[in-house]
Amino acid sequence: MSEVFDGYERQYCEISASLSKKCTSAGLLDGEQKKQKVSEIKSGLDDAEALIRKMDLEARSLQPTVKAMLLAKLREYKSDLNNLKSELKRITSANSNNKTREDLLELGMADTLAASTDQRGRLLMSTERINQSSERIKESRRTMLETEELGVSILQDLHQQRQSLLHAHNTLHGVDDNIGKSRKILGAMSRRMDRNKWIIGTVIVVLVLAILLILYFKLSH
Template identity: 35%
Template sequence: MSGSEIFETYQKEYLTLQESISDKVKNLIPQAKPDQRKLLFNQATRELEEADEIISQMEVELQSLPPNIRNPLTPRLKSYKNDVKTLKKDLQKTNSAASDREQLLGAGGSHVIDFEVTSMDQRSRLLQGTERLQDGSRRLEEARRIAIETENVGISTLETLNRQREQILRTRDTLSSADTWITKSQGILKTMQRRLVTNKFMTAGIIAILVVIIAVIIYLKWG
């Protein structure tokens, strides 16, 4: 799951909480009986705390996004913060107004608790908690997958480097052997060159001797 998708998931959770809080502030709390109003007020307070926590998580995710995605979302997050501040003020005002009205009218507590509202609120909180756990599990699984891929790439790179090292060593050995043979060949060529020069001198000497012998023979024969 990408960072923008995680941000959208948090945004959906926040909007659900915002709708629930607004309904309590505008509709349920003003019409509730004293005990029910207290229960709804506590529920709305907890939901506002959850909204603050989700906004903090959205801020963290926002910082990890690239600028081209982060910049358009920043004003939206700022608007959510302002909405939460407004809801907190409205909740206090609504609760205080309802309490003052009850005192003026002399309304007493009914001691009747709306268990259906409590059950729905708890179920909603449980579902939201489950979704966050699932989201966290998906993120951990994604991180684990990336870590495994990175490890595999590292192993493959090490194997490639090892093969290249072996090739370099073999090439070095081949070059060393070739250098040895070149040195030997140079020695042989120098020896052959010296012998060739020696043979030339010997041949020239033999020819000179033969010329001298022939000249002596001719001299003795016709002299």
């Protein structure tokens, strides 16, 4: 909901209530007092109409969901303003005759004021419903923001876990490489040991044969 619109709305409601009282009292006056009261009503109507225009401009500048609610409320205020203008028209066109004024108060004014009172009651109910809808929208937006923050936090956690898994994978890959190198080194050492065994065995055989040959020559002589 717009704080600017709310400010205009409060001002309008105050002016509307004041104009309604002035219309009631103006219908009971005569002469200069009545003219002065009518002048005050006209000035108040101008102020109220200016506030209606400001509320209309403010409502049309807002988001579509809020705009629709405020324009619906604004139509009620425009209807209320038209009722006030009708009351002023009846007052200014009234005959100075006491009987005519009494008939006007009893018939036209009474019906108009009753309609205006009923209208204001509907306005208050509509305002209350709109305010409740606005609160629900705010609550929904607050829930959406909290859900979005939770989603972002979860994504950050998942990203950190992914980085940890990649680091572990790289570490394991390095360990596999080291194990492969170690296997190659051990294989080479094993082959070298086998070759050394064959060499030592051959040397031993040669030495045994040499010893036997020497003994043979000695014994034969």
